[in-house]
Amino acid sequence: MLDIGLLVRVHVDALIVAQNHMGVCDAIRRIAPVGKLAAMSAPHLPKVAGIDPEVPVSTHTSAPLTEVPGPPGAFIQDRLAGWVSDLTTLHELTERLAGTSTLDDALNELLRAGAALVGARRGLLVLEPAHEQAHEPARGEGPSATLGLGLSHAELGLLETVPRAATALGRVLDGLPGTADGVASPDLLGEQDLDPRHREAATRLGYAASYALPLASEAAGRLGAALWLYDEPAEPAQKQRHLAGLYARYATEHLARLIELERARADVAAVAEELLPSRLPRISGVQLAARHRTGPRGGGDWYDALPLPDRTLGLAVGSVGGSGPSAMAAMGRLRASLRAYAVMEGEDPVAVLSDLELLLRLTEPARTATALFAYCEPAARKVVLAGAGHTPPLVLGERRCEFVETTLSAPLGMLACWEAPSVEFSPAPGETVLLYTDGLLRRTGDPMDRAFARLHSAAASVPKAGRHDPAAVADHVLRTMLPDGLDRSDSAEDVVILAAHFD
Known part of the structure; x- marks a missing residue:
């Protein structure tokens, strides 16, 4: 029975771990196969009778290794450290959001956290919750709000003059096809078919790119959308989009609970006023x-x-x-x-x-x-x-x-x-x-x-x-x-x- 060296077993375990976390194809590309040890492919030992024949090496046997490649542990540790860092950041942001008890505080926290995740400096959020149940027409569409991050009221007013269909935010709010995972506009001023009013607003406000993300989930439905603005042509990386999407889905559920709470408080206040x-x-x-x-x-x-x-x-x-x-x-x-x-x-x-x-x-x-x-x-x-x-x-x-x-x-x-x-x-x-x-x-x-x-x-x-x-x-x-x-x-x-x- 062959005695497989410890180094070989470590490499096999590392390969399995990499396959589980990165996918088989990606792991195979990133981790070079480890050859057999020299002891396993060396010629046979000389016979004891004193005859020392030449034993040729089989053509089906790998050539002896002159050096053993280093283990892939550093790469896996880097990947794991990146995942842990992302999860920690997401956990901290969701904890801060969960600590908000009013709708205004939650919307402001969502805008700030989203800007940090996608690497933007300014943003805009539009809340447009609507009841899909036909038996609740009297309660209306719920509280609506337009909130800006790094934007004054005058600048928000300027953005509202742009036709809704001409902006990524408007398309996401309307739930058009292809907007469920967000809409990136990496170079707005370079788009030939950009609406003139949108171009004017972007020029005056000094932003060159945007990223819009819906605030929607299966349980809460579509509550609105958020838009973040970049000063230079840019777009979030795939990892940033993924984290922002996870955060937005959690934020949607939290906002839905606060909206229901706001409606309940409004109902209580209305009943109390009627009794006075x-x-x-x-x-x-x-x-x-x-x-x-x-x-x-x-x-x-x-x-x-x-x-x-x-x-x-x-x-x-x-x-x-x-x-x-x-x-x-x-x-x-x-x-x-x-x-x-x-x-x-x-x-x-x-x-x-x-x-x-x-x-x-x-x-x-x-x-x-x-x-x-x-x-x-x-x-x-x-x-x-x-x-x-x-x-x-x-x-x-x-x-x-x-x-x-x-x-x-x-x-x-x-x-x-x-x-x-x-x-x-x-x-x-x-x-x-x-x-x-x-x-x-x-x-x-x-x-x-x-x-x-x-x-x-x-x-x-x-x-x-x-x-x-x-x-x-x-x-x-x-x-x-x-x-x-x-x-x-x-x-x-x-x-x-x-x-x-x-x-």
Whole structure:
């Protein structure tokens, strides 16, 4: 039996590995066959009897090797290192994309990552999701967006003047044949049949090549397309296209989930708005303004303003515990019940909240709520209010900015019988009474005592020119308390502000 050397076995194993990863033909081309060792093809040894005949070498036997070629391990290691590097880059980019929670953030991240993958500096993304289901016509096509990377609004407008069919982006958006794997335009200005308006836009914006890629997958369908621009004639290599395609398919699935989330939030906000007053009443001697935002899951914060007999006014704010559709439904029932009790006995806020507490305890014993009801006589500038576990109102005027002293009481549904004294105060001419829910305080992320201090400071900093406008007061307080805006999706809290300015 022949003893095959270790070097031969290593070469055979390397050949098998290369065949598995590169394909048989490619491996054979890249790895030279290893010949037999010299010991295997050497002449026979001389006979022991002293006769030393010449033993010719067979013509069917390979010639002895003078040197053994080096193993292909370095080549395979380079290939593996390249694959690992590509996978690591793709993993990092998809992780960053998965960390986005809003559609705008995801679109911006997609544009930046795609530009890095294809080696471009600028880009453009168009989102045009459409429902293919015939049973969903009322929901529309979903949110549409046009976003640029390294392009100003004016430059985006210039690109929009180019006919859709004359651009690779437009052909990809329309799903024309041959665009599923992307469309490369390596030398736009060198194309003889380039649309004149496209040539003008490319010349003015200073790009000479482009690469368009669809945002589509089997599960999500076609959501839009992205276009990246090159300053010089160029096109992405095959490996770059492959990585960009993998990333785009993953990004499409992520965008589809965010689009559905945006639609759900829009539906929740629409239902919440329908449960609240469509317009505020007009009462002589008082001006009203309200600001309301529903959390992403739908909450139970509400407000109300209803005219009462003798030109009086009822103001109410409240919050139902929990979130989601059940909390919104409970909020609607609670608000409707309070309106009925206010019409019957609105001049006694304690009686209104007592009836509301009894109704809540009998119909929904597992639910709690906070509420504040104020009975206002604008002509006499008189306000009588009662609160059940709710935040105190704030009075803002030329000479004061202070919280109204209210009695300490438990929320509705927590006591066998709720009753707390009412409070009466008189706002001076030109003062504004600010009612709000604790969602305004909780969205700041500060402890409650610090959040109250921030609210007081925000109200005190309202410019004098805007203190006679309740809408300006509410907007200033919101901007000061929540500088990042009300549309942040990382907070589940509702926000309600009801401002009443007394003439």
